[in-house]
Every structure is written in C-alpha cells, then in structure tokens.
Amino acid sequence: MNPFFDTIVDRTGTHSMKWEKYEGTDILPMWVADMDFKAPPPVLAALKQVIDHGVLGYTRAPGSLNQIVVKRLKALYQWDIEPDWLVWIPGVVSGLNVVCRAFGNKDQTIVTTTPIYPPFLSVSDHCGKPLTTLPMIRKSGRTTLDFEALENAFSKHPGVFLFCSPYNPCGTLFTEAELRQLADLCETYDVLLCSDEIHSDFVLDPENRHIPTATVSETAARRTITLMAPSKTYNIPGLGCAFAVIPNPDLRARFTAGCKGIVPTVNLMGFAAATAAYTACDDWLKQLIVYLAENRNQVMKQINALPGCRLDFIAATYLAWIDVRETGLSDPVRFFEQGGVGLSDGSFFGSPGFVRLNFGCSAAVLEKGLDRMALALKRRSS
Numbered sequence: 001m002n003p004f005f006d007t008i009v010d011r012t013g014t015h016s017m018k019w020e021k022y023e024g025t026d027i028l029p030m031w032v033a034d035m036d037f038k039a040p041p042p043v044l045a046a047l048k049q050v051i052d053h054g055v056l057g058y059t060r061a062p063g064s065l066n067q068i069v070v071k072r073l074k075a076l077y078q079w080d081i082e083p084d085w086l087v088w089i090p091g092v093v094s095g096l097n098v099v100c101r102a103f104g105n106k107d108q109t110i111v112t113t114t115p116i117y118p119p120f121l122s123v124s125d126h127c128g129k130p131l132t133t134l135p136m137i138r139k140s141g142r143t144t145l146d147f148e149a150l151e152n153a154f155s156k157h158p159g160v161f162l163f164c165s166p167y168n169p170c171g172t173l174f175t176e177a178e179l180r181q182l183a184d185l186c187e188t189y190d191v192l193l194c195s196d197e198i199h200s201d202f203v204l205d206p207e208n209r210h211i212p213t214a215t216v217s218e219t220a221a222r223r224t225i226t227l228m229a230p231s232k233t234y235n236i237p238g239l240g241c242a243f244a245v246i247p248n249p250d251l252r253a254r255f256t257a258g259c260k261g262i263v264p265t266v267n268l269m270g271f272a273a274a275t276a277a278y279t280a281c282d283d284w285l286k287q288l289i290v291y292l293a294e295n296r297n298q299v300m301k302q303i304n305a306l307p308g309c310r311l312d313f314i315a316a317t318y319l320a321w322i323d324v325r326e327t328g329l330s331d332p333v334r335f336f337e338q339g340g341v342g343l344s345d346g347s348f349f350g351s352p353g354f355v356r357l358n359f360g361c362s363a364a365v366l367e368k369g370l371d372r373m374a375l376a377l378k379r380r381s382s
C-alpha cells in the first residue's frame with residue numbers, strides 16, 4: 001500500500017485531455033502519456049507560493065535552476081555540462097520541431113524510426129522537409145535500432161536523425177555500445193542527432209541505467225541536441241517546461257535562432273515547478289519508480305496471458321506496447337473501448353496491429369483496466 005500513489009484522484013471535469021476524451025462514458029482512459037498521480041507535494045507547495053505572491057509576469061530562466069540541472073546531470077550521468085548549454089523551451093515537441101526547421105536544407109530528409117511517439121511523424125508536415133522512417137527491429141524480445149538500415153539511410157545525406165531514448169513506445173533502454181554506434185554513424189555521414197530523452201528518469205530496474213546519447217563520445221557531444229524535461233517524471237506536463245542541452249555553440253545559436261519569435265519562454269509556474277521537482281522530490285521519484293515497476297510486472301504478466309497478445313519486457317517508461325495482431329481484431333482500439341478501456345492506436349505510431357497502454361495510474365485502476373481487457377477477449381472467444 002502506498003498512500004500517495006494508491007490514492008485515486010478524480011480528474012473528471014478538469015479538462016484533462018486524457019479523461020475528457022471519454023467523459024460521460026465508463027471507458028477508463030489509459031492512452032496519452034500523462035500519469036494520474038498528483039504532482040509531488042514540494043512542487044505543489046512551490047506553485048502555491050507563486051500564486052500567493054500573486055504577480056504572474058514574464059520570467060527569465062532562473063540562473064539557480066541552470067545550476068540545479070548542471071548538478072543533476074552530473075549526479076545522474078557523470079555528465080559535465082555548462083549552464084549556458086541549456087536552452088529552456090515550453091515543450092520537447094517544440095524542441096523537435098525547432099530542430100527540424102533549423103537544421104538541414106529543404107531537400108534533406110529527416111530520418112526517424114517506427115513505431116514512434118506520433119509527433120515525430122508529423123514534423124515533416126510542419127517544416128516541409130521530407131521524412132524517412134525506418135522500422136525498428138526486434139531481437140530476442142527487445143526492440144532496437146536497425147543499424148544496417150540506418151547506415152543506408154544516412155548514406156543519402158539526410159539533415160537530421162530524430163531519436164528517442166528511452167524509447168517510446170517500446171520501452172527500450174539503449175546500451176552504451178548501441179548509442180556509440182549510432183553517434184559514430186551520425187559523425188561519418190554528418191547527420192545532426194536530436195535525442196529526445198524525456199523518459200530518462202523512468203528506468204524501472206535498479207540494475208539498469210539511462211545513458212544520455214551526448215555522453216558516449218566527444219563527437220557525439222558535438223553533434224547532439226538533447227531534449228529533456230521534468231514534465232513526465234513529476235507529472236507536470238500541463239505546465240510546459242523542458243530544456244535542450246546543446247554543447248556545440250554553433251548548434252546552440254541555430255537552435256536559439258529557430259525559436260525566435262515563435263517559441264515562447266517557459267512561464268514562471270514551469271520554472272517554479274522544475275526547481276522544486278529537481279531539488280526536493282528525490283524520495284518521491286524513488287517511490288514512483290518502485291510503484292511503476294510493480295505496475296509493469298502486473299501488466300507484463302496479465303497481458304502475456306491474454307490470447308493473441310504479446311508484450312516484450314519494458315525496461316523504461318510507463319508505457320506498454322502490445323502486439324495484438326494475433327487476435328485478428330480489425331480495430332483493436334475500438335474493440336477495447338467497447339470493453340471499457342481507452343488505449344492508444346498503434347497506427348498513429350506507424351504500426352497498426354499494436355496498442356499502447358499507459359500504466360501510470362494507481363494499481364487498482366490498472367487492475368480494473370486489465371480485467372476489462374481480459375473479459376473483452378474472453379467474451380469474444382466464447
């Protein structure tokens with residue numbers, strides 16, 4: 001029993017994107033990557049302090065927050081960064097789109113992999129540059145990069161590779177060797193590497209660790225733009241606070257120029273929340289990871305017992321990428337909605353026949369969702 005994470009918070013009527021989709025129905029929303037937990041108490045206290053002060057003006061990134069991030073990256077990854085390598089942005093998705101606009105010429109493709117978090121697939125619509133998608137490969141129940149396909153695509157001189165690490169939706173944690181191989185390929189073919197590491201805090205087992213792509217070599221650091229945020233970790237995505245780490249001053253200048261006039265600054269609530277999150281919530285985060293790991297174990301056990309469903313080991317994230325092709329369902333999302341569970345549709349990630357389940361919720365809600373999925377499949381086969 002965990003008094004914090006077991007508490008069910010009623011989100012109806014709060015205009016929550018996740019819950020409003022199914023408002024007025026009995027469908028449990030387990031789709032968008034937004035957890036159902038309250039933000040940590042120190043974050044809420046910091047926000048209250050801002051409200052109590054009462055003046056909500058334009059705000060600069062606090063120098064103290066830059067120092068906090070410098071210390072955090074050093075402590076977590078032995079990554080030595082300078083405060084001025086940080087560029088604060090109101091979202092990682094904004095960062096991905098700024099990169100695609102600012103780097104590569106209009107005929108150079110942007111390369112990414114599938115399945116992938118859907119906004120990776122829409123960048124080309126926004127910047128007018130072509131997109132090449134390469135399927136990930138599955139080796140011994142683990143989804144990873146296909147280096148042969150990557151080299152082939154890179155040999156055609158794309159401008160940018162959009163990478164996600166840990167990997168949404170498959171939950172892959174990449175090894176140092178894989179990251180080095182990727183960074184070396186980017187170096188050989190002169191491709192800018194944009195590494196979305198928003199899920200880096202969700203390493204679910206103590207024996208594993210996240211390695212920032214930029215840390216694997218000097219050359220990786222020079223050509224990588226890393227995107228991180230407190231938003232997923234501390235469940236404050238609605239506050240719009242993220243940052244890019246850009247060691248290379250030329251890349252940083254181009255990225256910053258790409259933001260000018262379009263990308264607003266982070267608001268003062270975001271900065272206040274980030275400061276509290278990164279300084280006063282270590283214990284909360286430890287407990288969250290233990291809780292999510294137990295949810296992961298339940299999901300793995302129960303989904304793999306369902307007829308026609310397969311779920312590989314989830315090393316990171318709070319997302320389960322479920323292969324339902326063997327069920328033969330023509331519209332699995334609709335089928336499970338009719339059974340009372342709202343999942344994300346794999347087609348939007350570039351992989352029809354899969355659904356994604358978000359287990360960032362209380363164990364009781366998760367159990368209810370899994371039971372409903374099991375019942376829906378049972379009814380169908382009887």
Ligand SMILES: Cc1ncc(COP(=O)(O)O)c(C=O)c1O
Pocket residue numbers: 033090091092093094117164168196198199229231237241242
């Ligand atoms: C891989 C990845 N990147 C970015 C985001 C969203 O980031 P932001 O809300 O900061 O734009 C998500 C949210 O689910 C995500 O999974």
